[in-house]
Structure formats: C-alpha cells, structure tokens
Amino acid sequence: MFHEMLVNNCGENEDGYIAKTIALVNCCPSFKSFVERCSQCDPSTSEDSIRRANTSLDRIINLSVRVLNDRLFEHIRVLVVEVHRRVMTEYVRAIMRGRIICTSLKMRKRMAGRLRDEGKHLKTLFKELESSASWLDSAIPHLSEIILLEDTPSIQMEVGVLVREFPDIRRKHVSAILNIRGMTRQTERQEILNIVKDIENSDSVTRVSRDRALFAEVPVTSEVHCLNVGLSRVALTASSLFSSMRRRRRRTPTRENQDDML
Known part of the structure; x- marks a missing residue:
C-alpha cells in the first residue's frame, strides 16, 4: 500500500519516486517533535494516542528506507x-x-x-x-x-x-x-x-x-596436444644428447695428440 501510494503520486518517474520518499522520511522527525509538543501542551492527550502516532511515523521511516534500499542499491x-x-x-x-x-x-x-x-x-x-x-x-x-x-x-x-x-x-x-x-x-x-x-x-x-x-x-x-608436448620433450632431449656428443668429439683429438706425444 505504501509503495502503491508513492507510485500513484509520482507515476513512472524514478527520480520523482526517490525524491518523494526521501522528503517523506525527512518530515518524520519534525512530526515526532510536533507530537511531543502536543502532548506537553494538552495533558488530556492519552499516552495511547501518542504511542500510535510515533508507531505510525516509525513505520513510514522503515518502509521508506526499505524502498530506498531496493531502488538505490539495485544497480x-x-x-x-x-x-x-x-x-x-x-x-x-x-x-x-x-x-x-x-x-x-x-x-x-x-x-x-x-x-x-x-x-x-x-x-x-x-x-x-x-x-x-x-x-x-x-x-x-x-x-x-x-x-x-x-x-x-x-x-x-x-x-x-x-x-x-x-x-x-x-x-x-x-x-x-x-x-x-x-x-x-x-x-x-x-x-x-x-x-x-x-x-x-x-x-x-x-x-x-x-x-x-x-x-x-x-x-x-x-x-x-599432449602428443606435441611429448615430441617437444623428445626434441629437447635429442638436442641435449647431440650437444654432449659434439663436446666429446672435440675432446677426443686432444687426448689422441697427447698419446702421440708420449
């Protein structure tokens, strides 16, 4: 009912809806102060009437905060x-x-x-x-x-x-x-x-x-593919093997020359 009332007053205007809700919440503290002054000026005012007025204002605040939370935090x-x-x-x-x-x-x-x-x-x-x-x-x-x-x-x-x-x-x-x-x-x-x-x-x-x-x-x-990964590993292993063989070949003539000198 609270939501429908604001929609009827503001139509499809989102900004107007939010502005109306904020204005409504801002008015509640003033109304609460007014209720308190009325009770002080008119001692005949019953405590039950004051309690119901404050309860209604609190309900308006809670509903308004819920509406603002849903609208503002949706994005x-x-x-x-x-x-x-x-x-x-x-x-x-x-x-x-x-x-x-x-x-x-x-x-x-x-x-x-x-x-x-x-x-x-x-x-x-x-x-x-x-x-x-x-x-x-x-x-x-x-x-x-x-x-x-x-x-x-x-x-x-x-x-x-x-x-x-x-x-x-x-x-x-x-x-x-x-x-x-x-x-x-x-x-x-x-x-x-x-x-x-x-x-x-x-x-x-x-x-x-x-x-x-x-x-x-x-x-x-x-x-x-894992097959390619396996082939790449084989290629690296073969490359390492060939490199070691080349190093050995380079060392072999040196050792032979040393034997000839002896």
Whole structure:
C-alpha cells in the first residue's frame, strides 16, 4: 500500500519516486517533535494516542528506507554480479592458457590445492558482497578435481558434473585441462572427451544466455596436444644428447695428440 501510494503520486518517474520518499522520511522527525509538543501542551492527550502516532511515523521511516534500499542499491547489485562473472571468466581464461603442465603427481596436487584455496577465497569475497551469481563458484573446484583425480572413471564423472552445470563448456576446454594435468594417453583422453562431444555438436550453447555463460567467453588460444608436448620433450632431449656428443668429439683429438706425444 505504501509503495502503491508513492507510485500513484509520482507515476513512472524514478527520480520523482526517490525524491518523494526521501522528503517523506525527512518530515518524520519534525512530526515526532510536533507530537511531543502536543502532548506537553494538552495533558488530556492519552499516552495511547501518542504511542500510535510515533508507531505510525516509525513505520513510514522503515518502509521508506526499505524502498530506498531496493531502488538505490539495485544497480550496485547488478554491478557486483557482473564483476563476479568477469573475475571468474578471467581466472578460467588464465588457467586455459596452459602455461603450466604438470609432470608429476606432486605438481598436480600442488596446483589443485592452489586452485581450491583461491576458489574458496573468491567464493567468500563475493558472498560478502552478496552476489547472486553463486552458480559461478563451482567452476574452479571442478577444474581442481579434474587435475587432481587419478582414475579415468572419476575424471569422467567430474567432467560430467562440470558439463551439466556449465553447458557452454566445449571439448577444447576439457582438452586444455587434460593437457595441464599431463594426461598423454590418447585412449584415456578420448574416453573423457567423448562426454562433451555430443554437446559440442549440438546448438545448446545458443540456448545459454550471457548471464549464465562462463566458458563461452573463454577462448583456448593455443590448444596444445599432449602428443606435441611429448615430441617437444623428445626434441629437447635429442638436442641435449647431440650437444654432449659434439663436446666429446672435440675432446677426443686432444687426448689422441697427447698419446702421440708420449
């Protein structure tokens, strides 16, 4: 009723609505003082009448503050949600760059633990900011588990949950995570990637609105396949071997000359 009264007086004018509400709140202290003076000037005024007058004025103040809170902070809440989504997008984007490739279980545990801790910090931060986009908070823990888990069925299950919660994820994203965890066996990789294959071939990404999309805005700039990573390591090893052989060849004539001199 309070809201309808202000709308009827101000129409669709947002500024007029807020100004009217603020003016109404500012008048309440003066009315309270007036009620108190009336009670002092007219002793016949009952305490019940004074109490009801003050209660009505307090109610007007509380309702007005609630209206101002809803109207003025609505834009701030929208901004917090957008910041939340942008921070998570950039965080996942940094992971997908694949600058770190785990070569041991110890590295995977360390990286997964770091992702898990930072995910908790971000979740706490945006919870304190009262972000309504809490659905974003599960992305980092899922990625952490995919990096940490050992057996293929467990990884498949975790990827399945990730796909259900974030239907805009694609094979290239999952492939990038598998590269980071150092999974080189193509059979295991294919078993895991098949989970998102059907979704990638469908048009489900078009049905995901922007405010519910995360991975759609995370490009995988260079999808490094583990086979290529393995070949690069072999190339580095071969290069090191050839270099050592060259050094040995250079040393051999010197030793032969020393033998001739003897």
